[in-house]
Amino acid sequence: MRGKLSRRAFAAGAAALLGAPAAVAAPASRQVETSLGRLDIPAAPQRVVAIDSRIGLEQALAFDLPLVGYSHSRARPWVPVPPGVPFLAAPPDLEQILMLAPDLILCPDSAPNSDWWPLARLPAITPVLPSDHRITWQENLTRLGDWLDQQEKAARIVAAHAKMIAAIRQRHRQAIASSLVAAVHYDAIKRRLLVRSAGTRYGLVMPAQVLAELGGLAVAAGWLGPNGEVALDSFGDVLGAVDAILLIDFGDGGPRALAREALWQRLPAVKAGRVETVAGNCTFGSLYTARYLARAWDALFARLPA
Amino acid sequence: MTGRMRSVLIAGFLLAAAMLASLLAGAKLLPPSSLLDLLQGRDSETAVILWQLRLPRLALGLVVGAALGAAGAIIQAATRNPLGDPGLLGINAGASLAVVTGSGLFGLAPTMTVWLASGGAALAALAVHAVAGAPRGPSAPIKLTLAGVAVTAFCLGIGQAIALADPERFDLVRNWRVGALSGDGLALLPAIALPLLMGVALAALLAPRLNLLALGEDRAAALGLSVGWTQAGSLLAVVLLAGAAVAAAGPIAFIGLAAPHIARRLGGADQRIVLPLAALVGAALVVVADTLGRVVVPPAELPVGIVAALIGAPVLATLARPRRSEA
Numbered sequence: 001m002r003g004k005l006s007r008r009a010f011a012a013g014a015a016a017l018l019g020a021p022a023a024v025a026a027p028a029s030r031q032v033e034t035s036l037g038r039l040d041i042p043a044a045p046q047r048v049v050a051i052d053s054r055i056g057l058e059q060a061l062a063f064d065l066p067l068v069g070y071s072h073s074r075a076r077p078w079v080p081v082p083p084g085v086p087f088l089a090a091p092p093d094l095e096q097i098l099m100l101a102p103d104l105i106l107c108p109d110s111a112p113n114s115d116w117w118p119l120a121r122l123p124a125i126t127p128v129l130p131s132d133h134r135i136t137w138q139e140n141l142t143r144l145g146d147w148l149d150q151q152e153k154a155a156r157i158v159a160a161h162a163k164m165i166a167a168i169r170q171r172h173r174q175a176i177a178s179s180l181v182a183a184v185h186y187d188a189i190k191r192r193l194l195v196r197s198a199g200t201r202y203g204l205v206m207p208a209q210v211l212a213e214l215g216g217l218a219v220a221a222g223w224l225g226p227n228g229e230v231a232l233d234s235f236g237d238v239l240g241a242v243d244a245i246l247l248i249d250f251g252d253g254g255p256r257a258l259a260r261e262a263l264w265q266r267l268p269a270v271k272a273g274r275v276e277t278v279a280g281n282c283t284f285g286s287l288y289t290a291r292y293l294a295r296a297w298d299a300l301f302a303r304l305p306a
Numbered sequence: 307m308t309g310r311m312r313s314v315l316i317a318g319f320l321l322a323a324a325m326l327a328s329l330l331a332g333a334k335l336l337p338p339s340s341l342l343d344l345l346q347g348r349d350s351e352t353a354v355i356l357w358q359l360r361l362p363r364l365a366l367g368l369v370v371g372a373a374l375g376a377a378g379a380i381i382q383a384a385t386r387n388p389l390g391d392p393g394l395l396g397i398n399a400g401a402s403l404a405v406v407t408g409s410g411l412f413g414l415a416p417t418m419t420v421w422l423a424s425g426g427a428a429l430a431a432l433a434v435h436a437v438a439g440a441p442r443g444p445s446a447p448i449k450l451t452l453a454g455v456a457v458t459a460f461c462l463g464i465g466q467a468i469a470l471a472d473p474e475r476f477d478l479v480r481n482w483r484v485g486a487l488s489g490d491g492l493a494l495l496p497a498i499a500l501p502l503l504m505g506v507a508l509a510a511l512l513a514p515r516l517n518l519l520a521l522g523e524d525r526a527a528a529l530g531l532s533v534g535w536t537q538a539g540s541l542l543a544v545v546l547l548a549g550a551a552v553a554a555a556g557p558i559a560f561i562g563l564a565a566p567h568i569a570r571r572l573g574g575a576d577q578r579i580v581l582p583l584a585a586l587v588g589a590a591l592v593v594v595a596d597t598l599g600r601v602v603v604p605p606a607e608l609p610v611g612i613v614a615a616l617i618g619a620p621v622l623a624t625l626a627r628p629r630r631s632e633a
Contacts, residue, residue: 191488192605224605231333231605232359235350262354 032147034130036119041127041147045104051117055131056106056273057081058286059144062157068100072116076280078292091115094125104128105210106144108133110203133203137286157287164294165213172214172301179243179304181297182219183207184230185250185283188257193230195238196283197246198222200228205287207246210293216301235263244274244299246267250281274299310579313572314623315582321590328597329356333605363487367596367610368589369495370487370555373502375588376509377547378562379569379581383516385539389451391563392427392548396457398559400430401552402483403461405583411468420497424549433457442523476499485558485611487596498550507544509581510614512539516577558595560618561588567621591617 029040050056050070057070058079067085071092075081089096092115097105105122109130112119122128129147131140138158145154169176183196196206199221211218223238224230230238239245245267248253255277258264269275278296284288320610330336336352344361374392376493381397382390392398399426404426408414414422438446438453466482516535518526548562565588566580572587592610595617599608 022501145602168632189482190486215516225604229605231607234605237334261359263351266351266354 006141017251023239030147030149032129033170034147035132036123036128036130037194039127039129041129042103043149045148047102048104048106048275049088049097049100051105051107051122052131052284053079053087054284054289055108055137055140055286057131058288059131059141060106062141062287063144063148063150065151068102069097073281075296076282076285076289076292077289078280079285092118093114094118094121097122098125104129106131118200127137136209137202137206137290141286161290161294162213162289164291167249168213168236168294168298168301171298172304172306175301175304175305176214176216179301180217180219180229180241181189181211181246181300182239182242183211183245183246183248184239185248186254186258188252188254189230191257191261193235193239193258195219195230197224197228200224201226202228202283206289206293207248207282210290212295213290214294214297214301216297232263235261235267239267239269242269244276244304245269247275247277249277249279251279274300276303292302310573314579314583314586315383317569317572317586317590321550321586321593324590324593324597325364325368328593329360330369331597332360332600333607340560344577363596366487366495366554367593369498369502370558371561371589371592372585373547373551373588374558374561375504375565375569375584376506376581376585377544377551378564378588379566379577380509380512380516380540380547381544381562382566383577383580384448384512384518384537384544385450385506386522387446387450388567389448390566391560392460393557393559393562394432394438394451395454395457395547396430396461397427397454397544398552398557398562398580399419399458399461400433401467401549404429404558405553406465406468406483410503419493419566420550420553423553424501424545426547427545427552428541430457431460431491431545474609482556484609485556485614486609487555487592488607488609494554501550505543505550508539508543508546512536512543513577514619516540516581517575520575520577540586556609556611558614560621561591561595564618565591 014155028043030043032039032041046066047068048060048065049068052058053070053075054072054073057067057075060067060070061080067082069086069088070081071088071090073090074087103126105126105128106127107119107122107130108117109119109132110117119128119130129144132145141157142154144150145151185194185196186192187194194200196205196207197218197220198204200213206210208218219242221228247255247258264270276296276299279295280292282293282296285292329341330338334355335621336355339358340352347353353436369570377392378390381392381395382388384390389478401423402451405419408422415457434443434450434457435451437456438449441449515531518531519533519536526536527533551558566584568587569580569583573583592614596610599610599613602608
């Protein structure tokens with residue numbers, strides 16, 4: 001593939017030198033401006049690696065990019081990964097990625113020198129387009145759409161999601177306006193909750209993003225630990241006023257362990273049966289996770305009086 | 307009142323203060339009046355916090371601390387090594403590796419890991435003695451300590467390899483590995499009761515013999531003590547006590563080192579006094595370390611193993627410095 005591209009590039013260059021019209025051959029590459037500087041990326045990528053199975057993988061699938069692998073963690077059930085796309089080593093193995101000969105890599109810019117998101121080392125392999133977990137998934141998607149020259153597709157996806165959100169808002173207008181809600185995950189080993197509100201060190205987490213789109217009211221980060229932690233002792237103080245809870249089940253037995261805690265059972269929302277359990281780690285993601293969470297919030301608000 | 311009695315009373319008072327602080331301090335600070343809820347059996351949130359969280363945690367801390375303190379006192383007396391500590395001599399690391407292997411790799415139930423921990427502790431203790439070349443004489447303490455460092459490093463390395471091989475499965479024991487009372491360790495109390503009782507009974511039997519051993523192996527033998535059996539019994543007691551403590555709360559360093567030194571300062575050199583006093587001091591140290599860990603970065607907590615290491619490192623440094631009379 002790389003050879004083909006090179007020959008096309010050579011032909012385009014030769015044609016330009018010979019004075020042929022520029023429109024004769026489609027450009028093989030595009031120049032884009034990212035946080036990594038000015039990059040030449042393939043105009044039509046042929047072999048794409050997503051370093052993170054949350055944002056990057058979902059974005060690649062949204063734009064129908066030809067994936068040759070992804071890393072971090074196995075794709076969640078609600079993300080439609082084609083069967084042949086392999087899950088690579090995690091943390092990513094740069095040699096394995098090099099062997100795949102990608103022509104484009106998608107990688108979060110969360111920690112450029114880390115083992116999990118080695119943004120600083122990946123450009124040595126091939127051009128890298130970064131994503132930023134501190135901005136909304138729509139902004140990330142739109143930005144990637146601009147880089148890939150797929151602005152219309154990005155706009156269509158964002159608009160379709162906005163329509164879905166509007167319909168949920170319409171259904172639960174009263175409950176959304178008058179209720180305090182929380183999306184939580186229980187760490188059974190440390191016996192503490194992690195509340196997925198905006199404003200913690202986790203950045204703009206997906207449950208908080210989608211709730212904000214709906215206009216819902218979440219537990220403020222000021223009540224929580226730096227990572228959104230709530231110790232068992234403080235359940236009543238932090239979640240006592242919460243009307244309904246979205247309980248995120250990572251598949252690690254958290255909800256079962258939580259059900260055994262008397263302080264959880266004492267919470268008004270739990271006593272009233274206003275807890276909706278959502279399967280899978282949906283803390284980060286893009287359009288597919290946003291849709292998944294929109295349905296989960298929809299189900300939670302349906303538990304509240306209209 | 308004798309000076310020794312006064313020391314024991316001071317230690318008891320400090321332990322009581324630590325216990326009270328442990329009940330009231332945490333992510334949510336409770337007023338002292340909340341203890342009335344506990345006594346009156348009220349169905350309040352405070353009573354639930356005390357009954358379900360603070361009291362079980364306190365009980366676990368007391369048991370684990372007492373076991374580590376007593377184990378440290380026995381090992382220091384039996385090896386006549388002031389640096390003797392189940393942590394420094396590789397015993398905690400051996401128990402830890404056995405638990406990690408059993409529960410992390412083979413998915414064994416926590417109750418099964420108690421005896422596994424004791425087995426790991428025994429193997430590590432034997433390995434340390436073998437690596438040190440069954441040392442005797444004045445150089446024995448340093449040889450045993452160095453061998454302990456080597457065995458600890460080996461056990462930690464294997465544990466890390468297991469962790470890297472299967473991070474998801476290993477996640478189940480990640481918190482325990484650094485020494486923590488926050489988990490469900492209290493559920494293990496019935497399982498660790500038997501090895502603990504056996505260890506305590508053995509320690510009680512050994513205390514007078516350890517007094518003789520303090521005179522030196524040759525003199526003790528001349529006085530009719532079976533040195534080999536006493537040392538083997540001591541090792542068994544340490545393995546039972548430290549193994550049970552590690553199974554319940556993970557490897558907590560320095561308690562076994564510091565508690566006997568403090569106990570000797572308070573109660574003199576008689577092992578019949580030092581052993582129970584070291585258990586008392588060990589319990590107080592673990593409870594204090596756990597309470598500090600709960601209040602320094604709320605609502606997150608520092609595991610007791612980390613706080614104990616932070617407290618223990620200066621203690622070790624102090625012990626390593628020559629006293630004025632030795633300079």
